[in-house]
Amino acid sequence: MIPVTILTGYLGAGKTTLLNRILSEDHGRRxxxxxxxxxxxxxxxxxxxxxxxxxRELANGCLCCSVRGDLVEAVDQVLAAxxxxxxxxxxxxxxxxxxxxxxxxxxxxxxxxxxxxxxxxTLVDAMHFLDQRGVAREVDDQVAFADILVLNKVDATxxxxxxxxxxxxGQINPRARMHDAVRGQVPLEDLLDCGAHDxxxxxxxADHNTDHVCGPHCAHDHANEDSRHDVAITSVSLKAVLLDxxxxxxxxxxxxxxxxxxxxxxxxxxxxxxxxxxYVLQGVQRVIEGDHQRPWRTDELRGSRIVIIGxxxxxxxxxxxxxxxxxxxxKPVQNSTLRGTSNAFETGK
Numbered sequence: 001m002i003p004v005t006i007l008t009g010y011l012g013a014g015k016t017t018l019l020n021r022i023l024s025e026d027h028g029r030r031x032x033x034x035x036x037x038x039x040x041x042x043x044x045x046x047x048x049x050x051x052x053x054x055x056r057e058l059a060n061g062c063l064c065c066s067v068r069g070d071l072v073e074a075v076d077q078v079l080a081a082x083x084x085x086x087x088x089x090x091x092x093x094x095x096x097x098x099x100x101x102x103x104x105x106x107x108x109x110x111x112x113x114x115x116x117x118x119x120x121x122t123l124v125d126a127m128h129f130l131d132q133r134g135v136a137r138e139v140d141d142q143v144a145f146a147d148i149l150v151l152n153k154v155d156a157t158x159x160x161x162x163x164x165x166x167x168x169x170g171q172i173n174p175r176a177r178m179h180d181a182v183r184g185q186v187p188l189e190d191l192l193d194c195g196a197h198d199x200x201x202x203x204x205x206a207d208h209n210t211d212h213v214c215g216p217h218c219a220h221d222h223a224n225e226d227s228r229h230d231v232a233i234t235s236v237s238l239k240a241v242l243l244d245x246x247x248x249x250x251x252x253x254x255x256x257x258x259x260x261x262x263x264x265x266x267x268x269x270x271x272x273x274x275x276x277x278x279y280v281l282q283g284v285q286r287v288i289e290g291d292h293q294r295p296w297r298t299d300e301l302r303g304s305r306i307v308i309i310g311x312x313x314x315x316x317x318x319x320x321x322x323x324x325x326x327x328x329x330x331k332p333v334q335n336s337t338l339r340g341t342s343n344a345f346e347t348g349k
Contacts, residue, residue, distance in 0.1 A: 001116040002079075003193045004088045004105050009123030010132050010139045011094035014152040018123065018184030019091055027188060029086040032078040034071065071104055075111050087193060088115065095138055098122075098145050099264065099285055102197075106287050119196035122146035122176075123184070126157040129165050143169060144233045144264045144309050146176045147196035155182045172233050175267070175307060197282070233264070236315045238322050240304040242273040247325040254321065256286045259310055268306030271296070273327035281306070 009015050023031065071090070078088060092098060098120055105117045122142045125132065132139045143149065149169055154162055162180075169178065177196060179186045248270065256263060266283030270290075277292040296302050308318060 002085065002088055002114060003118035004090065004115050005118055005192055006090050006092065006098055006101055006120045007123070008092045008096060008098045008101075008120065008142050008146075009094065009150075009152075010125065010129075010136065010142060012128065013094065013123035013125045014150075014181075014184050015091055015094070015123050018150070018152075018186075019089065021184055022089065022188060022192070025188065030083070032081075032085040032088045034074050034078075034088065034090045071101065072108055072111065075104070075108075075115070079111070079114050087118075089192075095136070097138060097141055099141075102145070102284050103287050106284060106289060117197045118193055119147045119191065120145055121148045121150060121191055123150045123152050124165065124169065126151050126153045126162055126165050130161075130168070133168075140172055140233050141264065143172045143176075146173060148191060148194075149173065149176045149178045150181050150184065150186055150191075151178060152181045152184060154180045172235075173309060174235055232311050233309065234311075234313050234315075236308045236313050236318055238268075238304075238306040238308070238318060240322050240326060242271050242302070242327045243304050243322075243325045244327040245272050245275075248272075251321050251325050252281075252283070252288060255308070255318070256283070256288065259313065261285065262311040262313070263308070264311075265309040266306065268304065269293075270304045270306075271302045 007015050007019060019033065019035075023033070075088065078085060090101060092101060102117055102120060105111055105115055122145070124143065129139070151162070151165060151169070157165075166178070169176075177190075179190060252266070255266075263283070263285050266281065266288070268281045270279040270281055272279055275292075276295050278294055278296055279290060280293045281288065281290040283289070304322075306322065
């Protein structure tokens with residue numbers, strides 16, 4: 001399975017600088033790079049330093065809308081190339097919504113069989129982020145959808161400004177791994193082939209602080225949930241005990257239908273009654289993916305924890321819905337009903 005990294009971030013965040021660094025370092029890996037731009041004349045392809053890497057530039061449109069078919073075609077060409085690649089990097093335009101891009105690698109059958117979505121890396125311009133939020137909705141959406149946040153240009157921003165941006169990023173997406181950077185200088189092993197989005201390497205949402213990496217001078221209080229900014233995107237954390245799988249999957253489908261486009265991410269670890277294994281779940285809008293991960297250990301609390309990120313979320317409705325999925329003692333759950341659910345599927349159709 002070829003790991004795929006989606007590189008996103010608003011205009012001027014430093015994506016091309018980071019990509020050039022990846023392609024010029026002596027890492028011994030062969031990357032296929034897909035670049036897209038918004039406009040009739042392609043520029044980014046000329047800005048990328050290429051050696052033997054396979055660069056495919058998609059001009060005159062966004063990967064998230066009119067040229068999604070071109071993305072599928074470009075990936076198919078990479079997969080069919082006579083020389084195999086070690087990984088694929090998709091650099092999105094600064095105006096792109098990363099959700100449909102990620103869905104391509106979760107839903108398209110031929111692509112899903114040969115690739116795995118490894119991480120969505122979002123670059124954030126520390127100098128301009130607070131001002132950009134009032135200009136475009138995509139700014140917050142890109143942050144909310146990220147597995148990894150790179151806070152770039154910290155050398156050109158005051159300490160107070162950096163702390164304000166970190167605080168806001170933590171409110172929008174408290175579970176993303178965060179790194180400070182100057183010109184995208186982050187160890188590549190922390191960005192590429194790191195399993196940040198990998199279903200089978202999903203961390204427990206309750207333990208997200210363990211994997212959260214801030215810069216050496218980070219003063220961000222992750223426990224502080226008091227909003228000091230106008231944050232339209234919220235993160236809802238849900239907890240429950242043992243769940244009934246039929247009720248749970250029906251509820252998840254209801255969530256995707258009701259929340260629709262306002263739903264960005266779902267990530268969770270589920271405990272089903274009479275099932276000895278942890279069930280891990282990831283969702284990208286209406287595309288839901290789940291599978292058994294490993295047996296529950298005797299030293300860990302067996303319970304269900306889910307994190308939902310989106311706009312206009314009704315936390316009370318979500319809490320009540322999950323509570324209604326609790327397994328009834330008089331209705332045992334057979335393990336066989338839980339198998340065969342590892343493939344991604346799209347709900348609401």
